[in-house]
Amino acid sequence: MPRTVLFLSIMLFVSGGFIFAQKGTGKLYRIDRYESIYLPLGKISFADKLIEYKVGTPPPIQKYRDSIQCLHEPNYKNYQTPNFVSLGCGGSLTVEFTDNGFMNxxxxDLYLFEVGPSKEPAKVEISENGMDWIYAGKIAGGKSSIDLIKEGIDTETVFYFLRITDLKDLCKSxxxxADLDAIGAINSVIKLTINADVLFDVANYDLKETAKQGLDSLAESIRKVDKATILVEGHTDSDGDENSNMLLSENRCISVKNRLIEIFGExxxxxxxxxPYGESKPCVPNDSEENKQQNRRVEITVLPSRxxxxxISRE
Incomplete structure (x- = not known):
């Protein structure tokens, strides 16, 4: 589901597992006394909105039921300090990533900061829209990371919602x-979708003067990451010749890329x-003028660097 800010639809995700320095963004988070995990986009990588908390039976004692303790960066100190949330036996928790998302x-791709004297197994599901859920794997004991490729999840969908359900293995404490301190997306990118009509005149690939100002503003979102690969993708509607649409989308990609290089410097x-994709990847059917306008777009994806x-591949 698109998320729109003015003429920008902004999506952020995360990628990693290997310690790689990106000044000002990437950050190490301690898992236990001996290990840490690296999140390339640092503090924005965490779930930050509670959607639903269903306490299991038997429930945890009251002081461990503050459900918002699972949001934002981890801050667990010890079992006696209630800065985490317990699900209860068979309980579940649903959260949303609002300033980032995650991909395969x-x-x-994901790390759940499970804490406490015992680490209980739990099922993890993910959703693009908060309604249609996909099984993503489970955490068990000391293993709290999720690799979405193992469940055959596609590599193009952006997910914003996560649900975790306790599997009832330990119910007497x-x-x-399961006890959760934080839910983080390891694998991370920033994706911005721009309506092509804002950037270009019809059938043209020269940037409008107003578009240059818009890209200057967009660059501030990109600067949240200090070192990255910036992928520029171009899309058209289905009007006109297929080959012409492919060439048009390519030239529009080049125009946007060149402007960003001007902004950031060589x-x-x-x-x-x-x-360039031309008309080959519409986001909605090309059956109305409104839909065609949505399909005319430029997508900018900011990925961790090569x-x-x-x-990661050398690990």
Missing amino acids: LPGD KSAG DSLYEFEIK DYYES
Whole structure:
């Protein structure tokens, strides 16, 4: 489901598992006394909205039922300090990522910061829209990472919702059920979708003057990541010749890429790629003028740098 801010539809995701320095963004989070996990986009990588909390039976004691303790960065200190939430036996928790999302990218995609003296197994499901759910795997004991590729989940969908359900293995403690401190997306990108009519005149690939100002503003979102690969994808509606539409989308990608290079400077740590699609990947059917306008778009995806993915592949 598109998320719109003015003429921008903004989606953020995450990728990683290997420690790779991106100044100002990536961050290490301690798992236990000896281990930490690296999240390339740092503090924005966490679930930040509670959708639903269903306490299981038997429930945990009252002080461990503050459900918002699972949001944002982890802050667990010890079992006696109630800065985590317990699900109760068979209980569940549903959260939303509002300033980022997550995808099936190389390496582990999610990490659930499960805490407490016992680490109970739980089922994890994910959703693009909060209504249609897909099984994503389970956490068990000391293993709290999820790799979506193992469940055959596609590599193009952006997910914003996660639901975790306790599997009723340990139900007799004061904090019955799985205990959660935070839910983080390891695998991360920033994706911005721009209506092509805002950037270009009809059948033209020269940027409007007003579009240049818009891209200047958009660049501030990109600067949240200090080193990245910036992928520019171009799409058209189905009007006109297929080959002409492919050429038009390619030239529009080049125009946007060149403008971003102007903004960031030749010496920036950003690498650029373009992918023109023409009319081949509509987001809605080309059966009305309104839909055609939605299909005329430029998508900018900010991914961790090539060096980062090469580091993952060497693990």
